[in-house]
């Protein structure tokens with residue numbers, strides 16, 4: 001299940017602009033306003049490459065994340081509509097090839113159409129070829145990657161594109177939290193946060209833009225990872241819906257747990273950028289991992305086993321993958337070996353497969369494509 005429900009629909013994520021007709025915005029061209037304009041005057045083809053991401057990194061719940069060197073690839077051919085409704089053709093290879101829809105209800109196309117509609121434009125005819133390598137519902141940001149692909153597709157199709165701030169606001173609002181969307185969009189390691197409702201953020205260039213719906217604008221700051229930092233993921237052969245894992249979290253936590261978490265989150269910034277030898281202490285979390293243990297006991301057992309052996313292991317995103325933040329190539333290799341030893345198969349046949357992946361320095365990229 002995609003967690004779109006947690007965030008806002010794109011038409012809400014974009015505060016109405018003067019160019020937006022009041023009735024604009026709907027899926028698959030069914031109830032569109034006739035005032036919607038055609039965005040293209042000629043066909044165009046382009047190719048998107050978007051990274052997997054790992055969010056939270058332990059104590060950075062809903063705020064910290066990094067991009068990983070594992071990519072979905074999407075090729076889009078767009079042309080001015082030939083009929084009253086957009087013709088959409090989709091092929092999917094790899095992850096989701098058995099399950100994802102092949103029409104305008106596909107998540108990426110749905111979001112592209114809603115963003116275009118919110119800007120006053122209609123969906124053009126589309127041929128989309130997706131080669132999906134990011135596993136779904138494993139805590140590696142497949143839905144954030146789909147949202148980043150949609151935002152950049154809309155940016156490419158719109159005559160005036162989207163501003164950098166629009167890209168940040170729209171995708172973060174759709175996802176509902178910016179921690180893996182931001183590295184999917186921009187790459188690297190990032191801390192992201194949201195202004196308090198109706199706040200004027202100090203130092204912000206865009207204080208009250210048309211994108212600020214009053215819920216509080218999203219903000220982000222990149223971190224420069226220490227050159228010794230390495231990342232290892234342990235990906236299981238079972239899935240966990242992000243929404244189900246979010247529903248397990250309590251509405252309130254103890255003040256002492258909040259204080260512990262804030263110390264570790266602050267230490268994590270120092271460890272990631274300047275002192276990777278502190279990563280084990282810095283990745284202790286008090287907000288979400290124990291609370292979600294019933295959803296992925298095997299993942300938590302792997303985290304426990306790795307941490308007992310001195311590795312800075314955390315649940316990746318909302319699970320069930322496990323991420324190890326390592327201090328050297330040798331420690332990353334040792335973590336991968338330990339994952340193979342500890343990671344099953346268990347009585348249910350659950351098994352974790354380790355991969356040493358680089359941190360991806362770039363987020364989603366778009367290149368012109370010769371058809």
Ligand SMILES: Nc1ncnc2c1ncn2[C@@H]1O[C@H](COP(=O)(O)OP(=O)(O)O)[C@@H](O)[C@H]1O
Pocket residue numbers: 001002003072096100106107108130132135136137138139140141142143144146240241242243317318
């Ligand atoms: N490339 C994609 N194209 C279309 N839908 C996708 C794509 N990637 C993910 N999704 C949707 O998002 C769901 C997974 O989202 P979620 O539960 O948040 O897990 P995660 O983002 O951790 O993989 C998939 O089951 C699918 O419905």
Ligand SMILES: N[C@@H](CCOP(=O)(O)O)C(=O)O
Pocket residue numbers: 053055056061062063138139140141142143177179180242245246288316317318319
């Ligand atoms: N902060 C979120 C991160 C969800 O990431 P995903 O990759 O599992 O979608 C959470 O922990 O719920």
